[in-house]
Amino acid sequence: MKIESLKKIREQEEEARKRLSQIKHKLVVLSGKGGVGKSFITANLAAALAKKGFEVGVLDADIHGPSIPKMFGIHGQAIYAGPAGLLPIAGVGGVRVVSADLMLPDEDTALIWRGPLKTGFIRELLSMVAWGPLDFLLVDLPPGTGDEPLTIAQLIKDLSGAIVVTTPSDLTRIVVKKAITFCKQLNVPLLGVVNNMSHFTCPVCGTKHYIFGQAGTSRLTEETGVRVLADIPIDPRINESVDNGVPFVLAYPESETARSLMDLAERVVEALKATPEAAREGTSSSGQGP
Numbered sequence: 001m002k003i004e005s006l007k008k009i010r011e012q013e014e015e016a017r018k019r020l021s022q023i024k025h026k027l028v029v030l031s032g033k034g035g036v037g038k039s040f041i042t043a044n045l046a047a048a049l050a051k052k053g054f055e056v057g058v059l060d061a062d063i064h065g066p067s068i069p070k071m072f073g074i075h076g077q078a079i080y081a082g083p084a085g086l087l088p089i090a091g092v093g094g095v096r097v098v099s100a101d102l103m104l105p106d107e108d109t110a111l112i113w114r115g116p117l118k119t120g121f122i123r124e125l126l127s128m129v130a131w132g133p134l135d136f137l138l139v140d141l142p143p144g145t146g147d148e149p150l151t152i153a154q155l156i157k158d159l160s161g162a163i164v165v166t167t168p169s170d171l172t173r174i175v176v177k178k179a180i181t182f183c184k185q186l187n188v189p190l191l192g193v194v195n196n197m198s199h200f201t202c203p204v205c206g207t208k209h210y211i212f213g214q215a216g217t218s219r220l221t222e223e224t225g226v227r228v229l230a231d232i233p234i235d236p237r238i239n240e241s242v243d244n245g246v247p248f249v250l251a252y253p254e255s256e257t258a259r260s261l262m263d264l265a266e267r268v269v270e271a272l273k274a275t276p277e278a279a280r281e282g283t284s285s286s287g288q289g290p
Contacts, residue, residue, distance in 0.1 A: 009123065016126035016155060019085070023057070023134040025160040025272055028152060028188065032179030033172055034143035037196040038165040040238065040248075041264075042140040043071040045163070047093040047247035048265035054135035057088060059125075060099030061152055062142040063111055063118055069101045073245025079103055085130035092246050098129050115147040122151045145182040153186045160272060161191040163229065166217055168198060173216040180224045191271045192229035193220065194264060200234040201256055229271070230264035233257050 020026065029045070031038040042058060050056045060068035069075040072091025079102040080087055088096035100111060100121070113121070131137065139156075141149045153159065162183045166176040176193075183190050195217045199208045211234065221228055233256050241251040249261045 012123050012127040013155065015128075016123065017157075019129065019131060020126065020137070020156060020158075023131060023137045025135065026137045026139070026156050026158065027160055027191070027268070028139045028141055028149070028156075028162045029165060030141040030149055030162060030179050030182075031143055031165045031176060032145065032182070033166075033175035036165050036167045036172060036176075037232075038143070039067045039071065039140050040242070041163070041165050041194050041196060041232070042138050043068055043095075044247045044249045044261045045265055045268065046095045046136070046138050047072075048249045048262050049136050049268075050093045050095050051249065051262070052265060052269075055133065056094075056136045056138070057096040057098070057131050057134050059129075059137060059139045060097065060101065061122060061139050061148050063100050063113065063121065063148060065142065066099045066101035068097055068140055069099050070245060071242055071247060072097055075101065075245065076107070077102060081128075082130065086125070086128045087130055093250055096131065096134070098125065118147045119151045122148065123155060126155055145178055149182065150186075153182075153188055159188050161189040163191050163194060163268070164226070165194045165196055166220060167196055168210065168212040168214055168216045170213070170216040170219070173220045176220060177224060180220075180226055190226050191268060192227045193217065194229050195231045197234050198231035229267045230260055232260050232264070 029038055029042040039062065046056045046058045058068055060066045072095060074089050074091045074097060077089055079089060079098065086098065088098045089102060091097045139152055141152065164176060164179050166172050180190065197212055199210050201208050217228060235248070235252070235255055235257040237252055238248055238257070241248040244251070249258045252258050
């Protein structure tokens with residue numbers, strides 16, 4: 001690699017560090033496996049934290065399948081640069097969002113990139129986005145333990161923690177264990193596991209139906225020692241809220257699922273208070289950071 005290229009990379013990394021230093025807590029949300037509702041958890045956790053009064057941003061690092069803008073009602077909008085850098089778009093609930101989806105000419109465009117291009121894109125993005133002071137930045141990672149998760153873990157060296165999303169099935173347990181191992185090997189603090197789609201409560205009789213079983217998550221926590229932060233029930237209206245671009249926690253605040261998501265936000269705040277990473281310096285824009 002040419003000296004000029006190395007110099008540019010180092011400059012971008014330093015600029016990224018300066019910009020991210022204004023953010024108090026930087027969290028990654030990962031799963032290891034697709035289809036577990038990771039982006040749903042990311043969007044609703046962000047909305048729940050914002051509802052509690054925190055300043056929150058979401059970086060959609062799922063380059064090939066970005067879905068965060070749709071969940072916040074800003075799909076189809078374009079991100080612009082100002083004097084300070086790239087300006088995040090405020091979605092429903094006031095959450096600031098940055099995503100490759102906001103940089104594409106249309107929704108049919110696919111980013112057909114190999115690893116080095118993705119790494120360079122993420123590094124450049126982190127060096128350019130003007131987040132401003134935030135209490136929380138949530139990074140929504142794609143499934144697996146490849147280029148994007150590794151790049152984020154290496155570039156954001158002061159990650160406050162990781163939240164691993166799973167479902168109750170044993171198949172999911174096998175794959176999600178790899179995401180937990182990923183965090184441990186890279187020394188990313190594990191805040192806990194979110195058991196998504198844990199059950200369905202019949203609206204007529206109140207009976208809980210464990211559609212995907214119960215054993216998988218229990219075995220996962222026993223084998224890894226990572227605690228469950230929350231059990232998030234299935235609700236038939238989730239798809240409706242996603243299609244409408246309103247986080248479920250805001251669309252149906254009195255539902256069992258929304259209450260579980262608000263509890264998740266509270267437990268994340270409590271977990272950060274209990275970890276040494278919570279003592280790291282940062283700027284809390286709301287003045288009530290955890």
